Amino acid sequence: MHVWNSLEEVPADLGPTTVTLGNFDGVHRGHQAVLTRMVEDAEARGHRAVAMTFEPHPKAVHDPEHPPLLIMGLDDKLTFLEETGLDGIIVVPYTLDFAQQTPQQFVRTWLVDGLGAARVVVGRDTKFGRGNAGDVDTLRALGQTMGFDVEVIDDACAISESGRRWSSTWVRELLEDGKLDEAAEVLGRPHRLRGVVVDGDKLGRTIGFPTANLDVRAGMIPRHGVYAGWLTVLDARGNDKADLVAGVALPTAVSLGFNYTVGSEGLRVEGFVIDRDDLNLYGAEVAFDLVRWRRPMLDFGSLEALTDALGSDVEWCRDVLQLD
Template identity: 50%
Template sequence: MLRWTDLTQIPEGFGPSVVTLGNFDGVHRGHRAVLATVIEQARERDAQAVAVTFDPHPVAVLRPDQAPRTITPLGLRLDLLEGTGLDAVLVQEFTAELAGWTPERYVEEVFVEALGATAVVVGEDTRFGVRNSGDVSTLRALGDKHGFDVVVLKDLGGDTRWSSSQVRELVATGDVAAAAEILGRPHRISGTVVHGDHRGRELGYPTANLPQEMGGLVPADGVYAGWLLRLDRPEEDAERVLPAAVSIGTNPTFDGHQRRVEAYALDRTDLDLYGEQVGVELVERLRPTERFDSVEELLEQMAHDVERCREVLTSIVPS
């Protein structure tokens, strides 16, 4: 898949293409249904399937105090978009200057001149251009003027609309299982493994600690069943994906104050993961974070948590 971060990187004369526009945060099942239509239309027209997206999220520029927390960092978002079968993705840096473009200018410079669009696929609630002044009727009028078709898709997801906002709400409450139903895969957070207090190793449960600046939306505190992905390893490596118990919180039993994400690879005390890029995929929240009166009580609960993780993960194939 071709990846561009500026209009100047698009080859002159590129096209014809079928284009869609969106933030695609999470690349959830609703997004993938839209992208499947883009790809289908492109194949029928002997054209390139292209998605246009933004970084950062437009709200982060226009109304920073209301900016949504990012579900998937840009790198993962692009990998997920590539997995849909798209031919190219244009990531536009969203700036105040770009926000001031009229719908007409945006369509002409991006869809028509740069991408040679023969069709544009959008949802029925699509808005674009300065102050969101462009809508589907605007796009259709511009399509008539410039010679491209407009394919409008209705909301997807049945009675419950699939949306990035809904995923954020579910993850924030710790309901990662319900979030996975919308995402079509477990929610992932990622980062480079750093040193912690080494307390887990002392207790017999060594953990991979993610940095404070990690990628992806961190869910509510608690203990989760999940997968530890060693992202530096090839996909066919048997050691790349490991079942894990994941703790998110401040370690209240030890009077901790810093919120952390720690993953214990089940039954593995031999791993040295420091400096590795890892992903933590969260399958199910087992319980909230608790403060225990003694280390012995904590160890008893941790043993129970590990067994529950084993039960949850035994019948699941990692993504």
């Protein structure tokens, strides 16, 4: 899959294409269903399947005081979009100047001249152009004059087994409640936090639970507490020891929140890799894929009580992750 960050990077001989556009936050099962169907249709027509997404999120530009709570960052979004079979993705730098284009200017510049669209796939509530003046009817009218077809997505393929529509809003609700199993059902995969391993207090090492402290760069912070999950080194970033386990999913007990027992300041996200106390992951970019929530963060009153609780947490994680 090709990723382009401007129209200048798009090859001149790309077309014809089938194009869709959206924010795709979470790349949940609704997105997956629609995109997979679009890819299959594009292949049948001899088109390249291309998605257009925006960075940063438009709401963060129009209302910077109240930016949206995003499920995932751009890197993970691109990774999971690729899994749908798309031929290419264009990441549009979203600015206030970009938002001033009329619907006609946007369609002509980006879809027709830029991406060679022969077919455009959109949802029924799609809005585009200055002041969201363009809608599905506008797009159809422009398609007739500019030479592309328009398909309006049928939401039926994006409905869950429970009858609720797959949505990013639903995922956020579940993450806030600590319902990681249910969130994974909507996402089609565990929820991911991504960041760089940084120095911590090193207290865990003194009580037998050395942890990798994550400076979270992307991924919605879910309900605070203890989780079972997996740690994967995505980029060793020059750490030779981390490079030895790059790409390997390591079973991990994750603590997310405020460490009340020892009074550490600030939100901490740290993972104890089970049965691997020899790891040195400092500086590496890693992912925490969270599988299940166990309990809230608590004040145990003493290091001894905390150590006992962590031991119980690890045994619970072993069971959840089916390590024995």
